Amino acid sequence: MTDFDPDRAAADLLHHADRDHASGRPLGPPIVPASLYVLPGEPAGPYQYGRWTNPTWDATEHALATLEGAPVVSFPSGMAAIASVLCSLVRSGQRVLLPSDGYYTTRLLADQYLRPNGVIVEECPTVAMAEVDLTGFDLVFVETPSNPTLQLCDLSALAERATEAGAVTVADNTTMTPLGQRPLDHGIDLIVSSDTKAVNGHSDVLFGHVAGRNPELLERVKQWRTVSGAIPGHFESWLVHRGLETLELRFNRMCDSAEVIAGRLVGHRAIRSVNHPGLAFHPQHALARRQMYRHGLLVGIEFADAAVANTFAEQTRLVTPATSFGGTHTIADRRARWGDQVPEGYVRLSVGCEPTEPLWAAINQTLDAL
Ligand SMILES: Cc1ncc(COP(=O)(O)O)c(C=O)c1O
Incomplete structure (x- = not known):
């Protein structure tokens, strides 16, 4: 474990946007329903078109980044987050390892979109993931504790062996949230999360995110969002920001x-x-x-x-x-x-x-x- 302190992170989260003490500033982030932004001359600045960036996404991603200890890209659902990783990082002829006992829609995505496009997908139980021979794999995806069987995988052991084998590691951290477990601290490259679950926590929003400390991998995920158009809604982002506070x-x-x-x-x-x-x-x-x-x-x-x-x-x-x-x-x-x-x-x-x-x-x- 690292020196991560969930209590301190939760306290920092509440004040993540607090440095601006301008009189009259609303405490919460604004909801910005923009499909476009005023843009004279040559394109410049952080906000140019609604499919690329949005201030409300930024606020929520910043809040999540406080907990993850890593930059975040948000998505309209957990599956959109998972699809962004599997579709942007893997191509035909590459090998992917998935848990055979994790959330079933991840396997469905592989069946319907990865295998037909030439990706070699293999499966293994969560408990065996950290010991299986990882030679030749390009991406290893794990979910711990797995849903619904609540089996665990040793994240540090997996990250070490996968990295040795040259594979990118991805952990679905939905069941734990960053307050319960931080796979990135164990050497995992990217986490995906369905924030539809505890992160938002009020059963009124679908949402998801990807976090990672490798800028190149995260940029590919972000580029997938921009190009595929799998973008979160501004109102949903705001609701997740509010949910996160508790x-x-x-x-x-x-x-x-x-x-x-x-x-x-x-x-x-x-x-x-x-x-x-x-x-x-x-x-x-x-x-x-x-x-x-x-x-x-x-x-x-x-x-x-x-x-x-x-x-x-x-x-x-x-x-x-x-x-x-x-x-x-x-x-x-x-x-x-x-x-x-x-x-x-x-x-x-x-x-x-x-x-x-x-x-x-x-x-x-x-x-x-x-
Ligand atoms: C572990 C896990 N990952 C991903 C998802 C997908 O999330 P969403 O329904 O937000 O697309 C779920 C949904 O139940 C899940 O349990």
Whole structure:
């Protein structure tokens, strides 16, 4: 780990734009809905055309950069961020390694757009990623903890071996946010994030970003955004900026509650198994303690079958059946309904910002009735 201090970063984030003490300056960033900017003479200056740059994107990217410790390029969704990396950095004949148990749409993107265009895509489970022979790979993409199986990969070991092999490394950090884990500090080249989840955190925006300390790689990603037109909206950027201001409060509450709830679920007669990196018996708990600042807000719960899992998701007070995670509301999602390779009764619980004890009481009430 580096000397990164999530608390200090969260404090700096709140004041990232504070140096200007001009009287009457609004505290928050302005929403600038510009498709064009006044531009006499030869093109010059930071704002020339709306697909290239926007002051509201800049404000949000600057705020995110405070947490990432690296420059940021923002996107209209997490998948747009992932597509920007995979499409701008990889070409026909090159080899890419993807996690076989991570977010399924990343694999779908590879199936529908990389493989048909001549990119060689191979897959491997997240737990094996750091040990697999990386010779000949051009890009290695990892997601840790993976969604929905909450498996971990040793980021430092992976970065070291991939760099030796000459591959660019990319980590999807959606499940952790930069306050929970900073893959760039472990030597990973680029992170991608779906800010639709905890970063925005209010279930009202799709958004994403890429961050990295290698200017050449990040410039290629930015160029992809400019040319493909996969640009974020100004209003969505502003909402993410607002959401970010409470990320530290929300993330810590969610992680605290997830840890308490995961511990109390263990051994309940209605549950087959509980999966959370903070549990001492999680197979990679030691690694979690080494490379993560928190253990995350997701808890995997395996019930006997789909029917029991659905009853839990649909009938627990203070729990909403829905897909996605990281928002203020606690959400339960039976992942096999989306085709994920998990048991039929596996529920991904995204622990929200409800105070812990009422939330636990509601969950426990349903469990006791199952
Ligand atoms: C780990 C992970 N990465 C990326 C994405 C894609 O994000 P978005 O829905 O914002 O495109 C998701 C969405 O669930 C995700 O869970």
